[in-house]
Amino acid sequence: MGTSHTKATQEAAVVHLLADDAGMTVYIGCPDSLGGEDGRTALADFYHAVLGWQLYDAYGTFFLSRSPQFRIGFDGDGWSDQRPPRWPDPEYPQQIHLDIAVPDLDAAGTRVLAAGGALLQDDADHRVYADPAGHPLCLYPDPSRTTTGPAVARLVYDCFSPRSLARFYEGFIGVPERLEDSPERVVIDLDDDELPDLAFQHAQLLAPRWPDPAYPAQLHVDYRFTVDHELPHFQTPAAKAAMARAQELGAIHLQNVVYADPAGHPFCF
Known part of the structure; x- marks a missing residue:
């Protein structure tokens, strides 16, 4: 069911089960209008300025991508x-x-502000900004990225119990190794240079109740477990096995290909 991936620095069979092509797509929710401009266009332009990735329109949806495996x-x-x-x-x-x-925190922060973002918090090791619609994002300095440019290092989930939610995603995606492990924060390692690691941090908040607008999920993730040009990806045996695995681990089937993890975050196949 899994696929083999090649890291930039060494040949290695990666343990995660995600597909090589669009294995993970993070969707950022956009208002209809933002600053007098179409909201999707405004946010796509903002993140393009911050990340510098390729921006393209596929069937009416804007995407940013640096590699085939991961896109926004x-x-x-x-x-x-x-x-x-x-x-x-x-x-x-x-x-x-x-x-x-980012390779240079000051330079990246300048790009965020010039593109319409706002500084929310300046900590010793990172800075928290908001995009023009209010979604927070964190910038971390990483001088090793001088030649490769910015990258999404982690996708961070707020939840009440980080260890419980981490166990769900470890089983769902097939990832056994934790880079951090405490009651307040867990980071699981996808061991893939093209995909972000997954982090889970303790927070007391209103959990999403998709599709209720009073309890929105501002971001959601699409997961792809195989590529088969003869079938829609959610109808492949690998995707069907992943759906069954998700429910066995505690996910709730909401609608069609939409599920919610045990903390309520919706995700799709």
């Missing part, structure tokens, strides 16, 4: 005018955010 999409699903993100207010939560590794 922009659509209206998950956005709620009733409860837009206002970090760190738990009444207006952002249940998932991006940790972005």
Whole structure:
């Protein structure tokens, strides 16, 4: 069921089960309008300025991608005018955010501000910004990225019990190794240079209840476990096995190919 991946520095069979092609797509919810501009266009342009990745339009949806395995999409699903993100207010939560590794923190921060973002918090080892719609994102300095440019280092989930949610994703994606492990924060290693690691941090917040706009999920993730050009990916044996595995581990089937993890975060196949 799994696939083999090649790391940039060494040949290695990666343990995760995600596909080589679009194995993970993170969708950021966009308002209809933002600053007098189409919301999807505005946020796509913002993240393009921050990351410098290829920006393209596929069937009416904007995507950013640096490699075939991982991409960021922009659509209206998950956005709620009733409860837009206002970090760190738990009444207006952002249940998932991006940790972005950048070669130069000051230069990257300047790009964020020039593109319409706002500085929310300046800590010793990272800075928290908001994109023009209010979604928080964190920038971490990583001088090793001088030649390769910015990358999404982690996809960070807010949840009440990090260890419990980490166990779900370890079983679901097939990842056994933790880079961090404490009651407050767990990071699991996808061991793949093209995909972000998954992090889970303790937070007391309103959990998402998709598709209720009063309890929105500002971001959601699509997972692909195989590529078969003869079948839609969610109808492949690997995807069907992943759906069954997700439910065995505690996920809830919400609608069609939409599921929710045990903490309520929706995800799709």
